[in-house]
Amino acid sequence: MPKNNHPVVILVQPQMGENIGAVARAMGNFGLSELRLAAPRDGWPNPKAVEMAAGAESIITNATIYPDFMAAMHDVHLAYATTARPRDMEKRVVEPRTAMAEITGHSASGNKVALVFGPERTGLANEDITLCDTLITIPTSEENRSLNIAQSAVLIGYEWLCAQSDVMQVTRELPDIAPQEEWHGLFSQLEGYLDAADYFRVVHKKQVMWQNLQNMLLRSRLSAQEVRTFRGMLRALWERRLGEKS
Amino acid sequence: MPKNNHPVVILVQPQMGENIGAVARAMGNFGLSELRLAAPRDGWPNPKAVEMAAGAESIITNATIYPDFMAAMHDVHLAYATTARPRDMEKRVVEPRTAMAEITGHSASGNKVALVFGPERTGLANEDITLCDTLITIPTSEENRSLNIAQSAVLIGYEWLCAQSDVMQVTRELPDIAPQEEWHGLFSQLEGYLDAADYFRVVHKKQVMWQNLQNMLLRSRLSAQEVRTFRGMLRALWERRLGEKS
Structure with a gap:
C-alpha cells in the first residue's frame, strides 16, 4: 500500500493545542x-501543539487547515468517526479492531479513508456525523x-498499526529451547542423584513425585546451554554433598 | 472470574503524580x-495523582504503597512487564494482545497476575525485570x-478489556435490513419509471447500466421502512415529472 494512501486524521474544531499535539x-x-x-478554535499555527508532539513535530508542521469539516473531507471516500456516546x-x-480491518481493505483498494475526531468538550455535531459512514466506539x-x-x-x-499484518512481529519466543535429549540427560543425572540420596523414600510414590519434578523443570523452557549449566550446578551440589558426608 | 482476581497494576518508582493519575x-x-x-518518588498521597484520575479517584485513594518492587510482588504469581526498549x-x-489472552487464562485459574510499569525516565532496572515472567512490547x-x-x-x-470476551459487544450492525422482496418491489417500480423515461436509450447497454444502478442502491443497506420511504420519494419525483410534461 503506498504510504500516501494511509488514512488521514481529521480533527473537527479541535480546542486545545496540547490535544492536537498528543494526537x-x-x-x-x-x-x-x-x-x-477543520476550524481549530485557537487558530494556527499553535506552539502548544508542537510542544506536545514529542517526535512527531513534522506531522504538526505539515498539517493542513480547512474552514470546516466538509472542506476537510473533499477528497475522502469513506469516513470513520470516533464517538464516545451512542448516537440515535x-x-x-x-x-476499533473491526474498523481498522475494514479500513485496511478500503485503503488497499485505493479509497481515501478519514479517521474523524470531534471537539473535545462536545464531540461531533450530528450534522458532521451525517457525513461519516461508520462510527467507531471504543469498548x-x-x-x-x-x-x-x-x-x-x-x-x-x-x-491501525496492528491491522497492518506485516508489522506485528515484535513477539519473541525464547530461542533455542533445549531438545528432549538434552532434558533426558539432565533427568537421568538428577534421578541418579535423588535415588542415591534416598529422596523418594516411599517406592510407590516415586513415579508421581518424579513426574511432578520433571514437569516443573520442563516448564522453565531452558535452552540447551542452560540445561548444561543446570547440570553443572546439580553436579556441584551433589559432589559437595558427598564431600560433606565423607 | 471474581473481580478481586483481576490483574493488579504495579508502578515501580513512579516519578510524576500526573502519570500515576493517568494510569x-x-x-x-x-x-x-x-x-x-513501589517507592513513589514524590511520596504519598500525591494531589496531582488525584487531579489526573478523572473519575478513577477511588483507585488512587485505595492504592497501596510498598517500599520496593519485591514487596509489591509478595502475593503475585506471574508478572508481565511493559518495556519500551528491547532487553538483552x-x-x-x-x-499486548497475546499477553492479555494469557493473563485472562492465568487469572481465571486463580493466579494473581501483575502488570508492571517502570519509572518514566529510565524504565525498569534489570534486577526488577528479572522478577518478571514475560515482557510486553507494544508495536x-x-x-x-x-x-x-x-x-x-x-x-x-x-x-485487557478486549480479552474479556463478554464485553466486546459494542458493535451494532444496522438493524432490520430490507429483505430482497422489498428491494424487488423498489427495483420494479424504478425500472418501470426509467423505461418509461427512456433513460436507458441504447438497448444493448441497458443490462449493465441497470445492474450498476441496482448495486449502488443495494449497498445503502436500507431497512424495509427506508425502502418504502425511498419508493415514496421516487413516486413523488416521477409524478412531478409527469406533471411537468403535461
Missing part, C-alpha cells in the same frame, strides 16, 4: 502521517466510559 | 482497580517508538 504524537507512534484540522442515528457502529468499562481525545487517538492508531 | 484513569476506563506503588535478557516478549512505527506511561497504560488496559 500527532499518537499518529507518529503508529505510522499515520496526514493530519487535517442510523449509522453502523463498530469497534470501556461501564463505570468509567470517558476517554479523552489523546487516549482515543492512541487506541485508534494502535489498532 | 489510574486508564485502569478505571478498562475495568482494572487494584493499583500498587532471556525473557519471553509478547505483544509501534519504527520512526516513533517512544510511548509515555499514560499511553502504554491505555493500550494495556484496553487489551
